[in-house]
Amino acid sequence: MMKRIQTLGFYALVAATALFFVFTESFAGTFGFIIIFGLPYFLMNDLPPYATAAEKIGKYAFLSLCTLIFIFLILPILVIIPLSFNAEPYFSFTEGMMALDPSAYSTRWYEDIVRFGMTAPDGTENWWSDMWNNATWIRAMRNSFWYALCATILATGIGTLAALGLSRPEMPYRSAITSLLISPMIVPLVITATGMFFFYSQKNVFPFFPDGLINRDIGIILAHTTLGVPFVIITVTATLTGFDRSLIRASQGLGASGWTTFTKVIMPLIIPGMISGALFAFITSLDEVVAVIFLADVDQRTIPRQMFSGLREQISPTILAVATILVIMSVLLLTTLELLRRRSERLRGLSPG
Amino acid sequence: MSDAALGTNHSANNGAASEPLIAADGIPLKQKLAKTTRRMKMQAFLLTVPLVLFLLVSFVLPIGQMLYRSVHNPTGSNVMPNFAVAIKNWDGQGLPSEEIFEVFVKDMALARKNREVGKTIGNLATRVNYEIPGARSLFTKSARRAGRITEGPYKEALFAIDKRWENPHIWLTLQRVTKDFTAAFYLAATDQKYDEAGNIVWADELYQIYLPILWKTIWLSALITALCFIIAYPVAYLLSTLPLRTSNLLMILVLLPFWTSLLVRTSAWIAMLQTEGIINNIFVYLGFISDENRIQMIYNMTGTVIAMVHILLPFMILPLYSVMKTIPPSYMRAARSMGASGTYSFVKVYFPQTVPGIAAGTLLVFILAIGYYITPALVGGNDGLLISNLIADHIKKTLNWSLGAALGTILLTVVLIFYWLYNKLVGVDNLKFG
Numbered sequence: 041m042m043k044r045i046q047t048l049g050f051y052a053l054v055a056a057t058a059l060f061f062v063f064t065e066s067f068a069g070t071f072g073f074i075i076i077f078g079l080p081y082f083l084m085n086d087l088p089p090y091a092t093a094a095e096k097i098g099k100y101a102f103l104s105l106c107t108l109i110f111i112f113l114i115l116p117i118l119v120i121i122p123l124s125f126n127a128e129p130y131f132s133f134t135e136g137m138m139a140l141d142p143s144a145y146s147t148r149w150y151e152d153i154v155r156f157g158m159t160a161p162d163g164t165e166n167w168w169s170d171m172w173n174n175a176t177w178i179r180a181m182r183n184s185f186w187y188a189l190c191a192t193i194l195a196t197g198i199g200t201l202a203a204l205g206l207s208r209p210e211m212p213y214r215s216a217i218t219s220l221l222i223s224p225m226i227v228p229l230v231i232t233a234t235g236m237f238f239f240y241s242q243k244n245v246f247p248f249f250p251d252g253l254i255n256r257d258i259g260i261i262l263a264h265t266t267l268g269v270p271f272v273i274i275t276v277t278a279t280l281t282g283f284d285r286s287l288i289r290a291s292q293g294l295g296a297s298g299w300t301t302f303t304k305v306i307m308p309l310i311i312p313g314m315i316s317g318a319l320f321a322f323i324t325s326l327d328e329v330v331a332v333i334f335l336a337d338v339d340q341r342t343i344p345r346q347m348f349s350g351l352r353e354q355i356s357p358t359i360l361a362v363a364t365i366l367v368i369m370s371v372l373l374l375t376t377l378e379l380l381r382r383r384s385e386r387l388r389g390l391s392p393g
Numbered sequence: 394m395s396d397a398a399l400g401t402n403h404s405a406n407n408g409a410a411s412e413p414l415i416a417a418d419g420i421p422l423k424q425k426l427a428k429t430t431r432r433m434k435m436q437a438f439l440l441t442v443p444l445v446l447f448l449l450v451s452f453v454l455p456i457g458q459m460l461y462r463s464v465h466n467p468t469g470s471n472v473m474p475n476f477a478v479a480i481k482n483w484d485g486q487g488l489p490s491e492e493i494f495e496v497f498v499k500d501m502a503l504a505r506k507n508r509e510v511g512k513t514i515g516n517l518a519t520r521v522n523y524e525i526p527g528a529r530s531l532f533t534k535s536a537r538r539a540g541r542i543t544e545g546p547y548k549e550a551l552f553a554i555d556k557r558w559e560n561p562h563i564w565l566t567l568q569r570v571t572k573d574f575t576a577a578f579y580l581a582a583t584d585q586k587y588d589e590a591g592n593i594v595w596a597d598e599l600y601q602i603y604l605p606i607l608w609k610t611i612w613l614s615a616l617i618t619a620l621c622f623i624i625a626y627p628v629a630y631l632l633s634t635l636p637l638r639t640s641n642l643l644m645i646l647v648l649l650p651f652w653t654s655l656l657v658r659t660s661a662w663i664a665m666l667q668t669e670g671i672i673n674n675i676f677v678y679l680g681f682i683s684d685e686n687r688i689q690m691i692y693n694m695t696g697t698v699i700a701m702v703h704i705l706l707p708f709m710i711l712p713l714y715s716v717m718k719t720i721p722p723s724y725m726r727a728a729r730s731m732g733a734s735g736t737y738s739f740v741k742v743y744f745p746q747t748v749p750g751i752a753a754g755t756l757l758v759f760i761l762a763i764g765y766y767i768t769p770a771l772v773g774g775n776d777g778l779l780i781s782n783l784i785a786d787h788i789k790k791t792l793n794w795s796l797g798a799a800l801g802t803i804l805l806t807v808v809l810i811f812y813w814l815y816n817k818l819v820g821v822d823n824l825k826f827g
Binding site: 102123130131198199218333359 | 430436439440444448455645647648650653656657662669670674678764771781785801805812820824
């Protein structure tokens with residue numbers, strides 16, 4: 041990549057960018073110009089020496105197309121970050137924002153996350169407990185994390201057990217059972233939620249819950265566990281496919297008990313898969329809204345449910361502020377997953393990654 | 394070890410000694426192996442039992458119950474138990490007999506007093522109203538006065554309340570409605586109905602709602618799948634051919650949207666596509682459109698398609714990428730060196746090898762698209778709604794649960810067909826993320 045910097049093409053690119061800036065005097069436009077024309081340039085692999093001019097142009101056009109697609113993928117997500125600092129209550133860039141005027145930016149929507157719904161947002165007495173118990177978004181956040189945590193623990197526990205069984209060579213009816221266990225991911229959410237809505241609203245059926253499981257935490261946790269299970273199955277079985285079963289026999293041959301074999305040999309190898317499965321289950325629950333719409337009451341509102349009604353009723357940039365926080369969270373999750381994947385590959389001796 | 398392998402061993406031994414192989418404890422080896430295999434199968438199966446049981450209760454049973462609800466609606470026999478029995482064997486000719494009328498009037502008077510949910514006259518009135526629009530008022534009005542009818546002739550008394558009771562159509566409908574099992578909701582879900590003589594006919598073109606929406610859902614999903622494929626193919630190809638370091642970096646651009654909340658992406662598209670949004674601003678800035686003629690790109694079908702393509706794109710890119718990564722670049726070079734043109738070698742050598750990835754990606758995207766609810770509900774406006782939105786409306790708003798269940802069953806059938814196809818072509822074991 042570095043040797044591209046000292047070529048004629050590179051100087052042409054720099055000159056074109058400078059010209060573009062002089063004519064438009066727009067920072068955002070120039071930045072876009074650099075991305076759209078610069079990225080394909082840097083992605084150009086070394087074509088063979090016999091490549092014709094048409095092939096070179098074709099390659100550049102192909103890379104430009106790919107650049108546009110990457111922009112399509114990432115731009116909507118990046119755009120919400122500056123928009124969430126909008127001083128005006130709109131979803132669009134104001135003139136001041138485009139001119140990078142500091143007064144056009146504010147953190148009021150982030151304050152709004154904490155203050156919206158509080159009984160006395162400007163009061164000083166019991167401010168913290170007021171926020172913790174009454175602020176709408178904070179309550180939604182508490183609900184979301186509580187459901188996600190419970191659903192993740194349940195889904196990871198029974199999901200990992202099932203994946204261990206499924207990946208054994210002796211497993212009977214493997215494909216039928218796998219299809220069943222994956223199906224919560226495939227069946228449209230509305231159908232699952234409808235079925236659960238009918239099922240959970242029955243009275244005098246569930247032990248300890250004579251009024252049914254609807255409008256209760258337990259109903260949502262069970263629903264989210266169901267929806268998270270396929271992800272655990274998929275990731276843990278994927279880790280186990282490369283698993284060398286002779287390690288188990290070696291451990292048994294050396295006199296280890298079943299439990300020791302599991303904790304000392306199997307667990308360390310499947311732990312990356314388990315964690316990424318758990319992360320998937322966690323994010324699925326955190327992002328799930330259809331089941332919440334069907335099964336939850338106002339008291340059980342989660343962050344996505346709150347966003348859903350926010351987007352339907354009154355669109356305020358508070359949603360974008362929440363969205364920005366969620367994006368930052370997904371970046372952290374993605375990083376964790378990537379590190380886990382590398383560790384898993386290293387442990388299984390696949391590639392140094 | 395399988396039984397077949399053991400069998401060959403055994404027959405090989407037969408030449409020397411005709412006795413079966415015996416294990417140390419005196420049991421024939423074959424028996425012992427069969428027992429061990431059975432035990433291991435059992436162990437493997439037992440590991441999956443907790444999850445299978447959990448899903449049976451929390452997933453399969455609820456959906457089964459929904460299927461049952463789509464054909465089973467006991468409103469009629471709950472509200473008017475005696476009348477339901479009485480009219481069961483009526484031959485449907487002319488009007489029912491005076492005895493049936495008597496039972497009807499008494500049941501109606503009884504049901505009016507009932508306060509138990511699902512057993513009041515209003516529930517039956519709503520149920521009949523699905524079949525005969527306007528019947529609701531007839532029922533509530535007649536039920537109010539039925540208590541005052543104390544002696545026969547009941548037929549005339551009922552006719553005196555409302556002339557509509559003279560129409561045999563209403564009695565045919567009542568006979569159908571008081572049966573516990575009915576196909577009426579499937580008929581309604583496919584825009585059919587019973588005519589006055591009790592034959593199944595298509596609803597008027599003007600009133601057809603569900604089939605058009607179902608077709609629209611299917612073709613919109615197909616369109617979204619096709620767009621995803623067209624967009625994903627070049628990107629997956631690029632990612633699979635770049636050096637690992639660069640491609641890992643660019644992969645973030647695919648995985649970050651994949652990991653970002655659905656609601657975040659949907660709100661981002663609202664910010665992008667609205668009339669004062671970024672896309673329109675750019676178009677105005679570049680002079681494609683004037684400031685007054687900003688394009689309406691959201692709260693309609695266009696918005697639904699764009700947002701859904703963006704949301705489902707990673708599900709297409711990832712399977713394509715994982716297949717393309719395994720294709721050795723030397724195949725294409727070999728084709729080129731033997732004189733094939735770039736296009737010819739792509740079509741004949743490269744493309745066929747990517748077909749498994751295409752099958753996996755398109756089927757997955759199609760299956761996910763056809764049941765989508767959130768994005769169409771938020772950015773679909775009126776003409777971007779899909780079948781899921783109708784189902785949710787029937788469950789949450791109009792409370793016609795049986796019709797919602799019937800529509801859900803139809804959608805579920807379509808999805809399961811494609812899931813079966815996915816299983817056949819791709820194999821559910823090959824589902825992977827990242």
